[in-house]
Amino acid sequence: MKQIELILGEGLKKEFTSGIKGMELLNEFEKKIAKSAVAIKLNDKLLDLSVPLEEGGTVSLITAEDPEGLDIYRHSTSHIMAQAVKDLYPDVKVTIGPTVENGFYYDFDKLVPFVPEELEKIEKRMKEIIKENLPITRKVLTKEEAIKFYTEQGESYKVELIQDIDEETVSLYEQGNFTDLCRGPHLPSTGKIKAFKLLKIAGAYWRGDEKKQMLQRIYGTAFPTKEGLKEYLHKLEEAAKRDHRKLGPALGLYNTFDEAGPGVIFYPPKGAILRTILEDFMKREHYKKGYDMVITPHLLKGELWEISGHKDYYRENMYFVPVEEQEYVLKPMNCPGHVLIYRSKVRSFRDLPIKFFELGTVYRYEKSGVLHGLLRVRGFTQDDAHIFCQEEQLDEEILKAFKFAIEVNHTFGFHDFYVKLSTKPEKYIGSDEIWEKATIAIRNALEKEQVEYMIDEGEGVFYGPKIDIKLRDSLGREWQGSTIQVDFNLPERFDLRYAASDGKLHRPIMIHRALFGSFERFTGCLIEHYGGAFPLWLAPEQVRILPITDKHIDYARQVGAKLSTYGIRLEVDTRNEKTGYKIREAQVNKIPYMIIVGDKEIEYNTISVRSREKGDEGEMVLEKFIERLFEEIRKKT
């Protein structure tokens, strides 16, 4: 027997006989520690506690509290769920059951889909399996053996998976009567699971391919402690309260109507105010940064979309409208319109970069199942711009646009976003060379700005690579906000030119970019980000004035009139109600400030201020309050 040297934790070095198992090793030290282990890590490799250690090195203990340990813990829970399902429904075929952020799922091929009540039944069986504390053991089989094993069991999906594995052997994990193909590692036994819950049922295509079999997916989550689970479930409930689909209509920010059709948004007065603030802000910022506003029509000839390539590459998202036997298209993008304006006169290199900005309303056909409140709709308005520049200006223009995007996101309180670089997709136009060039230009900009980013292979738009900024909604789902896309193709298709200093005509390069992405989506994210409690500069109603009795209405109106002259958005609540009632309603409506006026205030010519965040702030003179409002509006907090 070979001796191996293992280093545990703080320089604790010891010799062991090779083949010692992780569990035995930990037991050598302290039983209590060993009990909390879900796996060990040897030289950065996660291993089951039951795996014999053959080589020396640094060992660390992994518990369910570690991110890696939690992953193992949840993965084992998903196996327990699969075992429970197989016990209850022997005809069901198992497929895959990985962990995801905050939990796990398992996909089953089941003729009759699960109904919600069945989750309880499955949970009950899972609890029994956990109580039985079945040992989970790892077996290594050759591919042939594993295929034979699963063929005999009729588990055709597992057979397919094994066939696709590019190794000689595969590992299986066995617990009681259930064996799952899995890389592992796993918990030593089923009894380790302390708290779990099955959350939802969903359909999911086998291998994510909509042409393949629809499977039944069960999502669940597991935590090392009951408290952890409870806390998580509570967090989900709280997040649901911030859902823009609930808050938006309740606060009068937007509506959808069955009668009008899905995926189209209406803005009632309060929503229109918010929208206007956003639009005004964007217009001002764009003018400041040298953009020129343009406005282009919504209904354009089909032919234009042939030239642009949209009819070939974007057809399934477009609405075609017949007009006097000619085909028209409801614009899904603003670019062809901007290109036409660019082309409407001779451009000189001295004019470049030319930056056209439009609040461009576009319509895209989205499958009914993907529509989602304000975040995914069929008609939306982009803060869209197209930058026409010379090749040598490309790096700088991308960088500028990117900085602009970051600035805008920060202004609205978004700091927790991440950046993605998307490369050439399967369906694309333009040469590989041109794609390469554009991708490098984007990367240069990102490197220069020293931002961390992820690369999303094959996720670019058909006309060019792009940088995206992703925001998260209250439930942690990601949505694309800002996007910056390079395009070498449209200039070519529309034969765009500019007169260069060498006296010849050159081809400009185009950058498409939207910073909010769309007003709809951005507003949805904003609502959730602030939980409906907008900072003063964005709040549709900034101040509500509450007269104590009708004796005080006149004074309240005087105060209101004064505030109005300063452009403050306010309402006076003249209803015959108690002050507590009015306060409650203003608070529920998330109005930033309330002004309460009664005899006292009239006598001293003051107001009483109550803020949404701090509550009663006492009496002050109006001028002081106005100053404060202005300061807060200026700071945009």
Add this chain to the structure above:
RNA sequence: GCCGGCGUAGCUCAGUGGUAGAGCAGCUGAUUUGUAAUCAGCUGGUCGUCCGUUCAAAUCGGACCGUCGGCUCCA
């Protein structure tokens, strides 16, 4: 689009085959009110739509529409 859930008053929800209910909101009146809900009365619904089963349908079945959770797809 696919799989599943849901759809009763403006909102939140009760109502399992026999004459549609509650709370909040709204309206009217009383009350004149001081920092998160004053009291009373009243209005309001072809139970998402259509078709079917039945003597009888909010309730059972089907189709469609909308919506929610996923999948696929994208600002």
